[in-house]
Amino acid sequence: MCEAPRLGYRDGPSASAAAAAADVDVVTTGGHRRIPAHSSVLASASPVLGSILERRLQKDRESGKPGRSVVRIRGVTDAAAAAFVRLLYAGSRCGDGGEEEDDMEKHAVQVLVLAHAYQVPWLKRACEGAIGARLTADSVVDVLQLADLCDAPCLHLRGARLLAKEFAAVERTEAWRFLQENDPWQELHVLQRLHEADMRRRKWRRKRAEQRVYVELSEAMDCLDHICTEGCTEVGPAGRAPAPAPCARYATCRGLQLLIRHFSQCHRKSCARCQRMWQLLRLHSALCDRPDRCNTPLCMRFKQKEQEKAAAKAGDDGDKWGLLVKKVKAARVFSSLANRKQTSTSTQC
Numbered sequence: 001m002c003e004a005p006r007l008g009y010r011d012g013p014s015a016s017a018a019a020a021a022a023d024v025d026v027v028t029t030g031g032h033r034r035i036p037a038h039s040s041v042l043a044s045a046s047p048v049l050g051s052i053l054e055r056r057l058q059k060d061r062e063s064g065k066p067g068r069s070v071v072r073i074r075g076v077t078d079a080a081a082a083a084f085v086r087l088l089y090a091g092s093r094c095g096d097g098g099e100e101e102d103d104m105e106k107h108a109v110q111v112l113v114l115a116h117a118y119q120v121p122w123l124k125r126a127c128e129g130a131i132g133a134r135l136t137a138d139s140v141v142d143v144l145q146l147a148d149l150c151d152a153p154c155l156h157l158r159g160a161r162l163l164a165k166e167f168a169a170v171e172r173t174e175a176w177r178f179l180q181e182n183d184p185w186q187e188l189h190v191l192q193r194l195h196e197a198d199m200r201r202r203k204w205r206r207k208r209a210e211q212r213v214y215v216e217l218s219e220a221m222d223c224l225d226h227i228c229t230e231g232c233t234e235v236g237p238a239g240r241a242p243a244p245a246p247c248a249r250y251a252t253c254r255g256l257q258l259l260i261r262h263f264s265q266c267h268r269k270s271c272a273r274c275q276r277m278w279q280l281l282r283l284h285s286a287l288c289d290r291p292d293r294c295n296t297p298l299c300m301r302f303k304q305k306e307q308e309k310a311a312a313k314a315g316d317d318g319d320k321w322g323l324l325v326k327k328v329k330a331a332r333v334f335s336s337l338a339n340r341k342q343t344s345t346s347t348q349c
Helices: 013-021 039-045 047-063 078-093 099-117 121-133 140-149 153-165 167-171 174-182 184-229 250-265 272-287 299-312 317-348
Strands: 024-027 034-037 069-072
Touching: 024 039, 024 047, 034 039, 034 078, 039 047, 039 078, 047 069, 078 099, 078 121, 099 121, 099 140, 121 140, 121 153, 140 153, 140 174, 140 184, 153 167, 153 184, 174 184, 184 250, 184 272, 184 317, 250 272, 272 299, 272 317
Parallel strands: 024 069
Antiparallel strands: 024 034
16 A cells, blocks of 8 residues: 655645655555655654665665665554654644644654654654643553653653642552552652652752741841831830831731840740740841941840850851851842832832
């Protein structure tokens, strides 16, 4: 059976002329179908086919063999091989609809294997998208194995996300039971990847939680500076009455004012709230950029102690504390930039 790649030619006389101008025949598995094609089109689409055609055409010329040269595509069905040739003729517009879209829908898995074997990257990406769009819990195990064999990272990522999201449904599928019974190493590999993905998510959440803590400490430093310099509704600098109206960050200022009032009245030696206030005052002194005078209590004393510790190179705590100070400084910078951008946007509006 002989046919022309329909996407390469039009119907009618031009199709016959194009088929007559073809210089190679693509023969499918078993030799049941011969597809006339142009070596220039196949070679430009695939470097592997180009190398095969170059050797084949040279061998046929040297032997004086009449007729078209033959290129065999094995390992897939005849329909899939024909679809592969048609998609090569369609080029990168194979997703524009029409017959090439039907070919992609029917033969995407086999065409992906051929696109990987013959190094056609644009067709490989199109097949990954077509398979990923129809991915389900029943097919995800087979698709993951296919993605590993064909080196398809985008398809593998989509499959891994679906597997992690719907693992309970995947465990009930026939493909997963078959994998457990016949390929325990692959099952272990899949479970390890799920564990690694879960560990990455936990690490990301932990980082986000740490970043929120640094932002909250940065906001607490701003509020402490505001309370000790300008004063808020309940606590203010010496000789100045409290502010009549709450500030913009009153939720944070309110808790900090209560902590300051408790700190000034508490006389217990081991008090968790007082220890928290000591740490906030120490953190303020590390972040304070006023070299001469600061209204925050104990700021200069903490600075002197830190300088003495730095000179004596005492303990490991300095390294941990220095890291905390750097993190809070970075959070303050990012917060100020975000507030500045938000203010400029609101002003333009």
